[in-house]
Amino acid sequence: MAPTRITACSVRDVRFPTSLEKDGSDAMNKAPDYSCAYVVFSTDSDLQGHGITFTVGKGNEIVCHATEVLSKMVVGQELKVIYGNFGLFWRSLTSEDQMRWLGPEKGVMHLAVAALTNALWDLWAKIERKPLWKLLVDMEPEQLVSAIDFRYMHDVLTPQEAVEQELLEKGYPCYTTSCGWLGYEDEKIKRLCKEALAQGFTRFKAKVGADLKDDQRRCRLLREMIGPDNVLMVDANQRWEVQEAIDWMKGLADCNITWIEEPTSPDDILGHQQIAKALKPLGIGVATGEACQNRIMFKQFLAAGAMQFCQIDSCRLGGVSENVAVILMANKFGVPVCPHGGGVGLCELVQHLSMFDFVSVSGSMENRMTEYLDHLHQHFKYPCVVKGGRYTPPQAPGYSIDMKESSLADYEWPKGRAWQELIANGTYTLD
Numbered sequence: 169m170a171p172t173r174i175t176a177c178s179v180r181d182v183r184f185p186t187s188l189e190k191d192g193s194d195a196m197n198k199a200p201d202y203s204c205a206y207v208v209f210s211t212d213s214d215l216q217g218h219g220i221t222f223t224v225g226k227g228n229e230i231v232c233h234a235t236e237v238l239s240k241m242v243v244g245q246e247l248k249v250i251y252g253n254f255g256l257f258w259r260s261l262t263s264e265d266q267m268r269w270l271g272p273e274k275g276v277m278h279l280a281v282a283a284l285t286n287a288l289w290d291l292w293a294k295i296e297r298k299p300l301w302k303l304l305v306d307m308e309p310e311q312l313v314s315a316i317d318f319r320y321m322h323d324v325l326t327p328q329e330a331v332e333q334e335l336l337e338k339g340y341p342c343y344t345t346s347c348g349w350l351g352y353e354d355e356k357i358k359r360l361c362k363e364a365l366a367q368g369f370t371r372f373k374a375k376v377g378a379d380l381k382d383d384q385r386r387c388r389l390l391r392e393m394i395g396p397d398n399v400l401m402v403d404a405n406q407r408w409e410v411q412e413a414i415d416w417m418k419g420l421a422d423c424n425i426t427w428i429e430e431p432t433s434p435d436d437i438l439g440h441q442q443i444a445k446a447l448k449p450l451g452i453g454v455a456t457g458e459a460c461q462n463r464i465m466f467k468q469f470l471a472a473g474a475m476q477f478c479q480i481d482s483c484r485l486g487g488v489s490e491n492v493a494v495i496l497m498a499n500k501f502g503v504p505v506c507p508h509g510g511g512v513g514l515c516e517l518v519q520h521l522s523m524f525d526f527v528s529v530s531g532s533m534e535n536r537m538t539e540y541l542d543h544l545h546q547h548f549k550y551p552c553v554v555k556g557g558r559y560t561p562p563q564a565p566g567y568s569i570d571m572k573e574s575s576l577a578d579y580e581w582p583k584g585r586a587w588q589e590l591i592a593n594g595t596y597t598l599d
């Protein structure tokens with residue numbers, strides 16, 4: 169029987185102790201524990217919708233609570249109401265009278281919107297028995313457009329323009345961040361570079377921003393390992409002031425850097441614009457977006473020439489609908505979309521968005537690549553598959569987000585088996 173209604177929602181606090189190996193470490197997040205609010209919507213059939221939003225460590229508790237509160241607006245709803253005009257339904261979640269004040273459309277509430285609407289998109293794709301990217305690609309243009317809230321975007325993009333897109337199908341290029349976490353020793357960087365090259369990666373990203381001399385040594389090491397022709401990007405995770413970013417990057421320019429990611433505050437549009445202008449003669453672009461709050465902020469970054477690479481995030485924005493909106497807008501501005509994948513489950517999700525972008529929107533892979541990290545994929549039922557430095561189009565119905573029951577049992581905070589062991593041996597405390 170096809171589902172007709174959402175009957176219940178569960179939200180679980182799932183965390184992984186990634187800080188123990190310094191996986192995910194950068195100049196601002198020195199010891200992150202990759203975590204997510206894990207949502208399961210039950211229906212009046214066997215089908216369920218699974219969704220996540222990504223956070224780091226203790227804050228996950230707050231995100232889970234926000235998600236639970238907001239989920240009450242979804243439970244009991246008929247699917248024909250939700251999917252009949254998904255854009256409108258999305259707007260009802262972001263604009264709820266008593267909670268809108270907490271955002272609007274940013275921060276914890278928006279992370280909660282992402283978890284819930286990612287689960288609804290996953291359910292939709294499962295109902296249609298398609299992987300999410302194929303669901304999006306196969307949609308009638310009018311239906312796709314009705315799934316997006318165009319509010320505050322009409323000055324740069326109207327629904328009519330969004331339908332003029334090209335259709336193609338192919339695997340998608342990616343880059344790896346896994347060789348260049350800030351907390352890794354040189355020997356580990358060398359070993360990981362060799363392994364990544366052997367696997368066919370040609371694009372690499374390193375973390376920078378803590379110490380210039382150290383960055384110069386590490387970037388030169390990376391450049392030496394990957395050779396002169398492969399692509400190297402760096403990521404400062406919001407560490408610098410504007411002028412500091414410009415000066416620092418001049419000090420790394422000999423390493424032939426394609427982009428500097430998040431050089432300064434993710435809210436500083438004019439600062440990014442200034443950095444982009446100063447670094448253009450060095451051939452270095454500015455990439456940002458993983459902490460960009462919503463489509464309205466993206467609009468301004470794009471219009472101001474403040475981002476040369478647009479890094480959408482499947483969980484920071486309000487789920488698939490808002491990501492599709494930003495993909496369409498970036499296309500209008502001729503800025504390549506290179507999604508952020510640094511976090512648990514984000515690679516599984518963003519691959520779908522990149523494939524939709526290629527098939528239905530940009531029709532181009534030039535200057536485009538999706539982030540790939542070699543962490544935590546073993547916890548997913550349908551992990552992303554990367555071969556020869558490219559994502560292979562997923563085939564399982566849904567948004568690739570279902571986690572294995574065993575992983576949920578092990579890593580749900582704090583009762584999961586893995587956490588109980590770490591708490592018992594004193595590695596972690598409950599506070």
Ligand SMILES: C[C@H](O)[C@@H](O)CC(=O)C(=O)O
Nearest residue numbers: 192193194197200509510
């Ligand atoms: C804390 C995360 O690992 C962050 O460093 C990820 C990131 O910035 C990226 O992948 O890009």
Ligand SMILES: [Mg+2]
Nearest residue numbers: 403429458510
């Ligand atoms: Mg980053």
